Amino acid sequence: MKTGWIVFNGNVTHSKFTELVDWLSESGKEAGFHMVKVKNNELLATIENGKAVIKGKYEKEKPDFIIFWDKDIRLARHLEKMGFKLFNNALSIERCDDKSHTFYVLADHGISMPKTIHAPLIFKNSSISDHNHLETIMEELGFPMIIKENYGSFGAQVYMIQNKEEMIAKSTELIRLGIPFIYQQYIKSSHGKDIRLHVVGDQVVAAMLRKSEQDFRANVTNGGKMMPYNPTKEQIDLAVKCSQIIGTDFCGVDLLFGPEEEPIVCEINSNAHFKNIYDCTGVDVSKFMMSYIKEKLEEPLHD
Structure with missing residues (x-):
């Protein structure tokens, strides 16, 4: 055994x-x-x-x-x-855990993602002495825009920014605390709505739609409701491709809805919680994970 x-x-x-x-x-x-x-x-x-x-x-x-x-x-x-x-292996966990790293790795692979700008490094307890880069970011993303801390879970470290004053205030706060973050395009067509797809190996084994009537984030933790979802081939292919690029054995891929319902990658979770999707769909993702591990352990070793 x-x-x-x-x-x-x-x-x-x-x-x-x-x-x-x-x-x-x-x-x-x-x-x-x-x-x-x-x-x-x-x-x-x-x-x-x-x-x-x-x-x-x-x-x-x-x-x-x-x-x-x-x-x-x-x-x-x-x-x-x-x-x-x-x-999962260490590198794939690291790539998922750092949102900035996630989008950097997915870049140049034909993956549809929100326009993302990495906040320039400013050392902890420093202040923004030059606002020129913020002006450029505002021109590129417009308002509202999204600010995401690089490390965070359940949508708690994601902020909708409505104007220049809010942008400067939140940027200054995060810099003072030494928290790395990204600026990101707001996808209006997916306000309060996304899809969670659980990928194991090269398969999507479960999927659910999450919707919130009270928040721009669809996370169940923030009050979103969940329902079973039958993903399209395009959504399935995108989720599996993201998992393969990042290098995970299993993960949760969150997709947004573009203006024409096209899938847009929101984020990838290496240690995706599977209780909610079980409660929603009845699919026990952990059983697929164990079957996958058993198959991998039985594969012959190569020199």
């Missing part, structure tokens, strides 16, 4: 997160794996005698695979350096 670790953040104790770890563990057991739930702070990434090793509770154990259900990129890279197989 192959052993799999589920590595998760040891300091995140809310049931919203821990129930997914338990869910993955049960699905893994049903797939025939011996599953072990491991906190990231139980794996101390250590350089000893010039080698990458792990210290702590699990230092002598060697799982056959690791589901890396966290965003501790340094630990993920360390485990890969030691030769462990991670689902």
